[in-house]
Amino acid sequence: MTSPHAPNGRREFLKQGTLAAVALSTGSAMAQQPQSPPPPPKKQPVVEHPHDHVKAEYDGFSRYQPSRGNSPDSDFYLGKLVPGFRKPEEGPAPFVAPDLQPLSWEMKNGAKEFHLVCQQVEREFLPGYRMVVWGFNGSMPGPTIEVTQGDRVRLVVHNELPEETSVHWHGFELPVQFDGSHTLTQNPIKPGKTFVYEFDVHEEGTFFYHSHVAMQETMGMVGWFIVHPRKPFDPPVDRDFGLIFQNFAIMPNQTVNDSFAEGWNWHTINGRSGPYTTPLVVRHGERVRIRIMDFSPIQHHPIHIHGHTFWVTGHEGARAPKSAWIPRNTELIAVAQASEFEFIANNPGDWMFHCHMTHHMMNHMVTHVGPRSRPNQHVDQYLANLDRRPQIPIAHEDPAFAVPGYPQGMKGMEMSEEFMKTIWLRREFMGMRATAPKSLKGLMTALRVLPDDLYSRVMESDEPIEKGAIFQEIVNRFGTPAAYEPAPKMMMH
Numbered sequence: 001m002t003s004p005h006a007p008n009g010r011r012e013f014l015k016q017g018t019l020a021a022v023a024l025s026t027g028s029a030m031a032q033q034p035q036s037p038p039p040p041p042k043k044q045p046v047v048e049h050p051h052d053h054v055k056a057e058y059d060g061f062s063r064y065q066p067s068r069g070n071s072p073d074s075d076f077y078l079g080k081l082v083p084g085f086r087k088p089e090e091g092p093a094p095f096v097a098p099d100l101q102p103l104s105w106e107m108k109n110g111a112k113e114f115h116l117v118c119q120q121v122e123r124e125f126l127p128g129y130r131m132v133v134w135g136f137n138g139s140m141p142g143p144t145i146e147v148t149q150g151d152r153v154r155l156v157v158h159n160e161l162p163e164e165t166s167v168h169w170h171g172f173e174l175p176v177q178f179d180g181s182h183t184l185t186q187n188p189i190k191p192g193k194t195f196v197y198e199f200d201v202h203e204e205g206t207f208f209y210h211s212h213v214a215m216q217e218t219m220g221m222v223g224w225f226i227v228h229p230r231k232p233f234d235p236p237v238d239r240d241f242g243l244i245f246q247n248f249a250i251m252p253n254q255t256v257n258d259s260f261a262e263g264w265n266w267h268t269i270n271g272r273s274g275p276y277t278t279p280l281v282v283r284h285g286e287r288v289r290i291r292i293m294d295f296s297p298i299q300h301h302p303i304h305i306h307g308h309t310f311w312v313t314g315h316e317g318a319r320a321p322k323s324a325w326i327p328r329n330t331e332l333i334a335v336a337q338a339s340e341f342e343f344i345a346n347n348p349g350d351w352m353f354h355c356h357m358t359h360h361m362m363n364h365m366v367t368h369v370g371p372r373s374r375p376n377q378h379v380d381q382y383l384a385n386l387d388r389r390p391q392i393p394i395a396h397e398d399p400a401f402a403v404p405g406y407p408q409g410m411k412g413m414e415m416s417e418e419f420m421k422t423i424w425l426r427r428e429f430m431g432m433r434a435t436a437p438k439s440l441k442g443l444m445t446a447l448r449v450l451p452d453d454l455y456s457r458v459m460e461s462d463e464p465i466e467k468g469a470i471f472q473e474i475v476n477r478f479g480t481p482a483a484y485e486p487a488p489k490m491m492m493h
């Protein structure tokens with residue numbers, strides 16, 4: 001991860017561990033106490049605006065509260081050209097692909113030289129769910145390549161797979177011999193062999209690299225290739241996130257993806273399923289860019305963000321001229337396409353950010369014969385008593401069964417104590433509602449918009465934070481505390 005505040009390295013991990021341990025013990029204590037009433041309503045504070053090079057409000061659009069501004073033709077309608085806090089001379093905001101690592105390079109003979117190893121990798125989609133997929137350098141998706149427009153790049157690709165491969169640099173206008181189109185433009189890279197690609201990057205934008213063997217793509221062989229413009233785009237953004245959406249078919253009791261399947265039951269964002277996807281945490285009022293790419297085998301993703309309206313500023317081809325930007329809250333992204341959104345984070349809270357395909361909002365889906373025919377039961381209870389063969393009642397006495405189609409609440413996702421510990425160990429999750437992990441599944445993550453002081457508590461401080469505390473504070477300041485019910489203390493492992 002390249003974020004300056006992201007948990008990265010042992011020291012950060014230890015810090016978080018201590019923090020979490022304190023939070024955990026606080027949590028256990030809380031679990032035995034009666035729930036305290038919500039604090040009395042507070043007046044919405046006047047937001048201090050410490051930045052004199054940008055304004056809090058532009059033509060009726062406020063960076064600190066939900067607002068649209070005036071005319072749809074205004075440059076500032078819905079925050080369209082409202083700048084972030086980052087000064088243009090600071091260069092582009094660092095690109096952050098949560099849960100993925102950047103790929104390092106060395107300058108050699110006038111080119112940035114990167115080394116990629118194609119190989120089978122193990123990826124933990126959820127805590128304890130280690131899946132066997134294919135990727136690069138021990139990662140799926142592969143590590144992120146980040147360069148600047150005008151760079152010359154040399155990509156040394158070594159094949160550790162047991163079969164031939166080639167790597168395609170998706171979208172680049174490069175010399176044809178380095179396009180990586182398996183057998184059309186080069187001889188395949190045989191197992192154990194190396195091929196060197198080299199070209200000048202004259203464009204800027206959101207690119208990616210992937211194996212050009214179709215079934216290998218399905219096994220996960222993809223990674224970001226981000227090219228920053230020589231001159232940062234206007235208006236400057238404070239955050240630049242990248243999320244790769246993928247689907248896999250991994251049947252119960254299996255760890256290996258079925259690359260030939262057409263029904264997909266495991267869904268990942270940067271190689272993790274919700275709630276293991278790492279929330280995007282930003283400061284209230286910042287300008288945020290999110291780049292999304294769909295590398296699913298055959299399915300498209302309508303990506304929806306709550307509480308905000310974003311401008312679509314470009315796709316995988318290039319940045320769009322401002323006159324062509326479109327405001328949306330849901331953007332359909334097809335296979336091998338990318339979309340870039342920008343918005344002002346003017347609405348504090350923990351917001352859902354997800355694919356809207358219903359089947360993509362669940363983990364390890366199977367036909368839930370057991371759980372779906374019996375209400376409020378987990379299939380594990382049934383499996384644990386197979387010797388006694390518990391009867392499945394043909395006539396259900398529960399009155400709910402009078403409703404055709406009941407039940408529809410999916411059961412079967414076990415969140416063990418160890419699982420929950422791993423979820424809550426991450427700094428980015430601190431202070432979310434105790435039940436937050438239950439609502440983030442499959443292709444879902446959270447956008448957290450936090451006022452400066454709460455951002456510091458979550459991302460920069462070692463002060464213990466009780467589950468729900470940050471959310472409660474946001475309701476106190478911006479919502480209606482009297483009408484807010486804290487989450488039950490049910491996930492306090």
Ligand SMILES: [Cu+2]
Nearest residue numbers: 301355357360
């Ligand atoms: Cu989807």
